[in-house]
Amino acid sequence: TMGNWLVNHWFSAAVLAAWLGINIFLFTYYFLSFDRDERYFYTRAILGSALAWARASAKCLNFNSMLILLPVCRNLLSFLRGTCSCCRRTLRKQLDHNLTFHKLVAYALALFTAVHTIAHLFNLERYNDSQQATDGSLPAVLSKMHLHGSNKWLNPIHSNRTTVEYVTFTTIPGLTGVIITLALILMVTSSTEFIRRNYFEVFWYTHHLFLIYFAGLVIHGIAGLVRGQTEESMEHVPPHLCASCLTHKDKDCHHCRKDPEFGSIPAESWKWVLAPIVLYLFERILRVWRAWQKVVVTKVVMHPARVLELQMHKKGFRMEVGQYIFVNCPSISLLEWHPFTLTSAPEEDFFSIHVRAAGDWTESLIDAFQQQKPVMPRIEVDGPFGTASEDVFQYEVAMLVGAGIGVTPFASILKSIWYKFQQADQTLKTKKIYFYWLCRDTGAFAWFNDLLASLEQKMAESGKADFLTYRLFLTGWDTTIANNVAFHFDTATDTVTGLRHKTIFGRPMWNSEFGAVAAAHPRSVVGVFLCGPGALAKSLQKSCHQHSSLDPRKVQFYFNKENF
DSSP states (O other): OHHHHHHHHHHHHHHHHHHHHHHHHHHHHHHHHHHHOGGGHHHHHHHTTHHHHHHHHHHHHHHHHHHHTGGGOHHHHHHHHHHTTTSOHHHHHGGGGHHHHHHHHHHHHHHHHHHHHHHHHHHHHHHHHHHHOOSOOHHHHHHTGGGGOTTOOOOSOOOTTOOHHHHHHHSHHHHHHHHHHHHHHHHHHTTSHHHHHHOHHHHHHHHTTHHHHHHHHHHHTTTOOSEEEOHHHHHHSOHHHHHHHHHOTTSOOTTOOSOOOEEEOOOOHHHHHHHHHHHHHHHHHHHHHHHHSOEEEEEEEEETTTEEEEEEEETTOOOOTTOEEEEEOTTTOSSOOEEEEBOSOTTSSSEEEEEEOOSHHHHHHHHHHHTOOSSOOOOEEEEEEOOGGGGGGGSSEEEEEEEGGGGHHHHHHHHHHHHHHHTTOTTOOOOEEEEEEEESSGGGGHHHHHHHHHHHHHHHHTTOTTTEEEEEEEOOOOHHHHHHHHHTTTSSSOTTTOSSSOOEESOOOHHHHHHHHHHHOTTOEEEEEEESOHHHHHHHHHHHHHHSOSSTTSOEEEEEEOOO
């Protein structure tokens, strides 16, 4: 219901409304300003309303360019998450929408770039037509002003032989405009889900065109091709009185003896983007400094289904459950950094990741460690960074949903719970955990079996067997598995995993799962954590809304999703 959505997302809605509001205000304010301001009376005589369209969209481009880097300052977000640890859960959750906001701002940049470009194509065409006009009209007269003095020109096209294409590719605004538009197109198109998942290298390298984008943006307006009348000139020759004198020299124009003079609109983009660029520069320096710190690979384990486990040690490395790191292997690529969720618990004296073969880089990494050379490949690590799963212990009841390799953040959580039980931690707020793992093939379960088996045993020994309820769903199977399961149906342990809880074939019925949790915990706040695909996220989010009570004292489901 709309009520539940507002309860869970009021802050997101407020941020979105503020962002939209500022964009609408900037566009409207500057559109009206350039459409009505007396300084641009003569400029409008040549360009018409395309001037206002170009300038208003330019302001919105500056505003969104200022915002685009902030959501990807990972260290800044981790710092904010740390300082917000005492804030309300709703406030901290907004930091997990950083990439959604980044994409939203990128789409706005694409939209305003299109408006800005189309408006300037009209402007160039009108500048060109006015320069070639010989009818004595105001645009034609204004286009010949450059003949009267160096600072009197209004039309940047001074020759009848000059084409629109020539201006586009030989002037600073034209050339930088083409370059930054191409950079933006490449960055947006290479960011699709398909390319990111299957050709990460393409996404990674094209995204670094942002350097060219910002360099181009800063110098784009310095030539000042679009001009307006100077303040001093407006005092002596006000346009509303003197415009007709330019076209009708025979009129009584004793009050308009001088020709109007024009000045460039100062470049402003640098003012908007300077602070975010400096902030991002510090972010990158911090990442480089972290990468230089030595990482020792203490153990390498090859699991079935080509899953590589790396256990590492790094001086001063401290982590929380569900956090992730960026990993670089210089022998494979000096520039590529890939995100991996930590599968170790904070209580362990090492940190670990599980790497699945899912592209050229991961294939190369697995091969490099499988070859068992005397010297292991060097690994560089940046992080750890906070994600939604850090909050899991803030909830009385938690529902953890992992799809395939998306189980990794929950490996960390389940291990940490195991250690907390071993140490008889009295501060553990969580009373019940429901764990769901959806997987296509049985091989992917293998590396996780030991953890679940030891956890099962530990819970039973401490009389907390009902603390963890886990359900494993096999979403892809063949007739051999089905026959084997049917044959061993009455055994105590599962034939697929060897665990006490039987594997369920097919996909979960989320409505009945949520209904059962709501019935079992009618007055609890339930945290729902997902690491998996977008389609599953939508399904779980819908279930969270449907099963949350309108009464704040009754059951509430809060949805959290891992984002890289």
